[in-house]
Amino acid sequence: MLRVNSALSSSEASVTATAVPAVRFDGASLRYGPTTVLAPLEFAVERGTRVAVIGPSGAGKTTLLRLIAGAAAPSTGSVELLGRDVASLRPGRELARLVGMIAQQFDLVPNLSVLHNVLAGRLGEWGFGRSLLSLVWPSDQRLAFDALERVGVTHLAHQRAARLSGGEQQRVAIARVLVQRPTVVLADEPVASLDPARAREVVRLLTDVTEEQGETLVASIHSIDLAREFFDRIVGLRNGVVQFDVPAFSIRDRMLEELYEIEGLRSEV
């Protein structure tokens, strides 16, 4: 086990004692029957930071994100968003104001226009009548176009989402989270289906726009290079256990080798 929580302890010292972390795991774990997907975890993310979660497939990265999103309930302990227990938040508007999510792909409604897909990020705020009306005369268009401009796809506003390439779709998904304006943005393998060049652009965009809006970003990602380049902090997860949690600049090849090591091959390494 490497210097667990070293980044946390060093950064906490620089923040005032009253600052509430954006995300906090208080001994939260997740088990399905006898299988431990995520071991009890103590973990906090300050507001406005960008955290990359890396690790081999099945390490529990998605589970970690799902616990933050309130999509899964912890078996033990609790998860807090801005000091509030996620389990106590009502699904819908209340949760949507605190946390938003970008998935790997297949996340947009294919037969709706890009503009409508982006405006879907406002659905938590709109009443029923306004939502219905917006299918014909979209409300909050200014907001949606601002978001599309920031992700660089304004020209696609009236295209159907199904006609877009994978990279364009992820940009639209980012624009949707931008209009939702949650405190914490989660991204589950946001660039897994893109080629390296496009993946880099999308990750750059994701980290830039969340930084501009002062949002906190927690993303699971396969590319260590992208994690190093664009994130403040890297958490290594293996078999549901945090192997390391360090500032991005201080990650070492040795940590990565141990993180991705295939079981049974350990002796040969």
Place this chain on the structure above:
Amino acid sequence: MARPRAIESRRAITLILFAAFALSLAGVDWSDGVFRPRGVGAIADTLGALFRPDLSPDLLRTAAAAAWQTLVYAVAGLTVALLIAIPLGVVASGTIARSRLGAVTQIGSARAVLAFFRAIHELVWALLLVAAIGLSPMAAVLALGIPYGGILGRIYSELLQDVPQAPLDALRRSGASEWRVFLFGRLPMALPDMVSYTFYRLECGIRSAAVLGWVGLGGLGFQVQIALEDLAYSRVWTFLWVLVVMVVLVDLWSSQVRRRLAP
């Protein structure tokens, strides 16, 4: 090696069905001929007139008027069907329920009503409604609309259930309630199939509306009936060709619309 039981029993059933078919052939009285006297001649006459429809201006005017009436019945009937199918189909999909129990209740009750509507054939509805309302266009429109509403509602409910879940989950995560998930996710995703099936039903509706002539409600079916009574096969085919043309036109229209709706 032992064959799986399912295959064994399927073979047994196939064998029994063939045996039943062979036995039933023995039950036919072949000595007297299968067709009634001059029946073969009637078939020959009917088919002979297929490519010799009566195209006199008077008859074409009658055909056009009858076709218009049939089309009006079909379109008005389908409108009634939509008024039944859209609300009941949405409820029967159970997708706007707030709880599991609510969903089960909604699906169960709405499906029961839809099943009742479509279990009774449009001709039977027509007979019932003619008895109640009389020989009025209202009877024809309702006779079509009620069973078609039952069929469309059932299909709509299934199409609304079977949409990809990932985009819906994304909408829920952005804070949308089930109604809003329905408006911005389910409905747009199910709509192309719903429209396409509705057009197919319009096609069926034109055929059904034509048949309503037999219970005295006018239209192409009524004209065909009169022509048949006169044994005027070339007139019969005039009306049937008009029916074919109408169905083909609706088909062309529907493929146009479908192309525009395709994602």
